[in-house]
Amino acid sequence: MAQHYDLVVVGGGPGGYVAAAHAAKKGLKVAVVEKEKIGGICLHKGCIPSKSFLKSAEMYHAMKESTSYGITTEQVRLDMQLVQKRKEDIIAKLYQGVNNLLRGNKVDVYHGTGRLMGPSIFSPLAGGTIAVEKQEGEAEMLVPKFVLLATGSRPRHLRGLEVDHTHILTSDDALELQDLPASMLIVGGGAIGVEWASMLSDMGVQVVLVEYADRILPQEDEDISMEMKRILEGRNVTIWTNSRVDGDSVQTDDGQVTLNVIQNDADTVHTITINQVLVSVGRDANTEDLGLDNTNIQVEGGVIPINGSYQTAESHIYAIGDVIGGYQLAHVASREGILAVNHMLGENIDLLNPNQVPRCTYSRPEVASIGLTEQVAREQGYDVVINKYPLRYLGKPLVYGNADGFIKIIGDEKTQDLLGVHLIGVQATELISTASLAKFLDASPWEIGQVIFPHPTFSEVFGEATQSI
Numbered sequence: 001m002a003q004h005y006d007l008v009v010v011g012g013g014p015g016g017y018v019a020a021a022h023a024a025k026k027g028l029k030v031a032v033v034e035k036e037k038i039g040g041i042c043l044h045k046g047c048i049p050s051k052s053f054l055k056s057a058e059m060y061h062a063m064k065e066s067t068s069y070g071i072t073t074e075q076v077r078l079d080m081q082l083v084q085k086r087k088e089d090i091i092a093k094l095y096q097g098v099n100n101l102l103r104g105n106k107v108d109v110y111h112g113t114g115r116l117m118g119p120s121i122f123s124p125l126a127g128g129t130i131a132v133e134k135q136e137g138e139a140e141m142l143v144p145k146f147v148l149l150a151t152g153s154r155p156r157h158l159r160g161l162e163v164d165h166t167h168i169l170t171s172d173d174a175l176e177l178q179d180l181p182a183s184m185l186i187v188g189g190g191a192i193g194v195e196w197a198s199m200l201s202d203m204g205v206q207v208v209l210v211e212y213a214d215r216i217l218p219q220e221d222e223d224i225s226m227e228m229k230r231i232l233e234g235r236n237v238t239i240w241t242n243s244r245v246d247g248d249s250v251q252t253d254d255g256q257v258t259l260n261v262i263q264n265d266a267d268t269v270h271t272i273t274i275n276q277v278l279v280s281v282g283r284d285a286n287t288e289d290l291g292l293d294n295t296n297i298q299v300e301g302g303v304i305p306i307n308g309s310y311q312t313a314e315s316h317i318y319a320i321g322d323v324i325g326g327y328q329l330a331h332v333a334s335r336e337g338i339l340a341v342n343h344m345l346g347e348n349i350d351l352l353n354p355n356q357v358p359r360c361t362y363s364r365p366e367v368a369s370i371g372l373t374e375q376v377a378r379e380q381g382y383d384v385v386i387n388k389y390p391l392r393y394l395g396k397p398l399v400y401g402n403a404d405g406f407i408k409i410i411g412d413e414k415t416q417d418l419l420g421v422h423l424i425g426v427q428a429t430e431l432i433s434t435a436s437l438a439k440f441l442d443a444s445p446w447e448i449g450q451v452i453f454p455h456p457t458f459s460e461v462f463g464e465a466t467q468s469i
Contacts, residue, residue, distance in 0.1 A: 001141075002122045003108075005031045007344065008130050008144035009337075010114040010290070013040020014330040015321035016150035017098055017107075019337025024105035026345055031142055032107055033114035033132050039098045041152050042330045044091060045172045050195060052087040053175065054362050057202035061364070068401060078203055080178055087175070110140060116147070116291035116317070127295040127317050146316050146344045149304065150337060151290065153283035153322035160247010161187065161279050167252040168277045171196070180205055181275035185257070187245055188280035189216035191361040194228060196278055198363035201235050208238040208274065210261055215241055217361065221373040221422040223388070223408055228424060231365060231404055240270070245277075285323045301325070308351055310340040318344070327357055358436045360429040365405050368432035370439055371420030374410055383413040387445075389465035391425045395456035402426050407465045409445055416444045427458045434462055445469040 007023050009016045012034030024030045037044055056078075063076045102109060112134040116127035122143045123129045130147065131139040155170035157163055165173050171192055184200055186193045189211030197209045209216065209232070215225040216232075216239060229239055242265040249260035249271075257277050261270040285303045296313040297304060303325035310318045318340040321333030332352060339349045361367035377384045392403035405425025412419055421435035438448055449466035453459050 002129070002143045003031070003140070005029050005108075005142060005144040007031075007146045007148060007341070008033060008114070008142050009148045009150055010130065011040065011150035011152055011286075011321075011323075012038040012109070013150060013152045013321070013333065014042045015152070015333030015337045016040065016148065017102060018334040019148055019150065019320070019341050020107045021101050021105045022338050023341045023344070024107050026341065028341075028344075030105075030107045031110060031144070032102065033110045033112065033130065033142070035111070035113045037095065038102065038109060039091075039095050041154075043094055043098065045175060047330055048091060048094060049087045049175045050171070050192075050199075051362055052090050053083065054195060054199050054364075056083045056086065057199040058364055061202040065401070078180075080180060084176075084178065110142070112140070113289065114142075115289070116294050117141075118294040125314070125316060127291070127297075127314050131291075146318065148337065148340055149290065149312070149317065149319040149323055150321050150333065151286040151323050152333075153285050153328060155279065156282045156284045158187065158245070158247065158279055158281055160250055161245060161277065163279060164252070167255075167257050168250075168279065170279055174278055182206060183208070183274045183276075185210065185245075185259075185261075185272070185274045185277045186280055187277065188282070189213070189239070189241070190219065190280070190282065191217065191359075191367075193278075193280040194232075194361055194367075195363050196280060197232060197237050201232070201237050202364060206236070208240070208261075208272065210243045210245060211239070211241045212244050213241065214265070217367065219359075220361075220367060220369055221408060221420070222375060223406075224367055224369070224422050224424050227405065228363070228365075228367060242266075283322060283328055285325065287323060309343045309349060310336060310351070311343070327354065327359070329357065329359070332357055356436070356439050358432045360432065362429060365402065365425045366428035367424050368428040369420065369422040370432060370435050371418065372410060373420060373422070374408075377410055377412075377419050382419060384419065385411045385413045385469055387465050387469040389461055391458075391461060393464070394458070394461060396458050396460075397426055399456065400426050407431075407461045409465050409469055411445045411469050416446060418443060418445055418448070425458075431458055431461070434459060 006028035007030045009020045009032045012032045020030045020032045110132045112132040115131045117129040130142045133139045183206040185208045201207045217225045243263045246260040251258045258273045287299045304319045320336035322328045343349045358370045388408045390406045391397040397403040408422040410420040445466040453463045
């Protein structure tokens, strides 16, 4: 017997469950189909567990440096079993909260693989029926007026670096480590790779970071990338940019991996032997096994194309989050889900403006940014005005014992518009919300400078940095 709904969401991650709860609050009858656990990759294998690990690494580092705060300690030891237990406890609490959210809003949850079906006796629309296939038992049929695809993404693999989950790992594997290796090669110097490099180095692992681009954090402002490289190298992280792993050279034997790293710009080959390799080169959208061939939806460039209202080639089927490309961030997927539901309800919407999306890297130090980098602003023809203000000039970072980093404000000299804000340092991922609010309200740097920021705080860096721009 088919079950009828106003909306069926395929995928229960931060895009899917937020959209489902929002739609239910608006009076729609909603179901979510999830093949694993509600909360998705973000809760179970991404955002939350990795930040739990990062906090443990930060605390371990702080305790080893406690004498600088006037605190003497006996032997400090990192216990990965306790680190894992703390991670699992946090996940369990949030998992219960997400389930309570859906239950409280009367959202039905189906566990299984959701596939779009062709026109049927239940619905004349292509993809108008969703089969929920389970490991055991018959598939359940759901018939919605609207469908929202929010199936997320998975770690990308590299040819020659075949993941065996023992020697060569994905970030999913690394989050399950019960024992730390003595050394780790990280392939990919984006946000995830830098977070792992920071975390593992704080935990005492010897880290080598390889990035194909000419700098780590290549999507960030160049000044931020250079500062992060300087700081990580100061913590004995080896960083090779303009480099790649020769897949044909990889050999695994007795708990070790031997391979060649080729530095393209220096025409140099480094042969290294390391305990484990972590592949962190981005994520691929989960577009397979959805039944898209039963619809007019064609995958392009590995993602599902949408129009200006998050609709696919089938107007009753919407798609959001990692599966449509763009910023692969939980808060982006959540907002896109809300916007898509609003359009289903008849509202006029615009696609999320990427210049108003804050981007965060939770390393030590943290990195956060919003808007245009200096390079992109110049390429787009702006007459930019820039001010950088070091955190070491403020009291609070010195009190915290880490004054590395700075804020970089980018403005338009002609219009006085705020074009971009880039932060590296302690609390950067919290501070960026101030810049996010300023961008949303279209505040100019001068207007930010008129705000009274409390002293001593990290936030007063905004007042200082905008006084002379």
